[in-house]
Amino acid sequence: MHSPFIRVLDLSFAFIGLLILWPILLVVCIIGYFDSGSPVFLQQRVGRNKKPFTLIKLRTMPINTQSVATHMVDASSVTRYGHFLRKTKLDELPQLINVLKGEMSFVGPRPCLFNQQELIKAREHRGVLTVLPGITGLAQVNGIDMSVPEKLAKVDEEMIRTFSLTAYFTYILQTATGKGSGDKIKH
Template sequence: MYLKIKRMVDVILSLVGLICLAVPLLILIVAIKVDSRGPVLFKQKRVGINKTYFHIFKFRTMKIDTPKDTPTHLLEDPDQYITRIGKFMRKTSLDELPQILNIIAGQMSIIGPRPALWNQYDLIEERDKYGANDVPPGLTGWAQISGRDELPIDVKAKLDGEYAKKIGPWMDIRCFLGTIASVVMSDGVVEGGTGKTKADKDSVNK
């Protein structure tokens, strides 16, 4: 029953978000085009509920000559590939805003485990142990406010499973408020990181 209510809230908040953020989104679009050559958006294959695949949308934060399908942590000096506006968007998580479209389409929720990359087999397998693959993936989640990029995969999967087990209004509110605090403080963001925990940003934005 709660998942139906959750879906309704997702759609309403996403539509309101698109309206309220129309001007900032337009500014970001212009900034991306002025800053570097290439498309404004990029899509990336991710794992959805029950391990189905979908394409997630993000604002492009890397240059178009970045080696394709190479995880950020495997790039030599990743910073050289990240655009100027891209660094700002990654730090503030503004590059994630296009996922509002994924939420409206029913592929994601506002709150839920961050969708794993299709080839993050270790994370997907770990999440299976805790039932974390059986709930809709989210724009932000329990693991994101509990360590974000700094978490090892086993800990991240366990936190995602804890969310799946306790999913409900109070859990979603805690994640939502915690996300605001985390973004303001840029808590847990490790650009390039270890590469083992970056379901959010460990593949080239191209």
């Protein structure tokens, strides 16, 4: 799924994105500091071939929030500023660093937590964990989140099987224009 050409695109877009968007990232981090006291959120995630990596995001919940899948967290756990970050998808901006480091791609299956055993098992069965995780993908633009592990793994497998340069740009553009949503929060 991820050819050397896609890697060059990932590197180019991540570098250009950080170069252009760093002022926005700085402002969002400063505001985030006043919101939670710690604007950057680091969390161990399952990477390619189950290799752990540290996902970088902007914090949308208080520091003491339990480290579980988003769909298992109560909606009241998200701060008002966090709702804004999630709605605008600005909380994902620091993942450009993960892309530069080669831990993620722009397009791929969203990386899960190591405690999401049902999803890991379903993804292993379908060969999904053999590719780099991504910031967005087919499941994300169709609103499928990690609360339905088997369905998500199936859609991830389909994305890998049908992957093309056109699909790469389509998923990125659909995400940038607001199609789909992040992981749902428990209400």
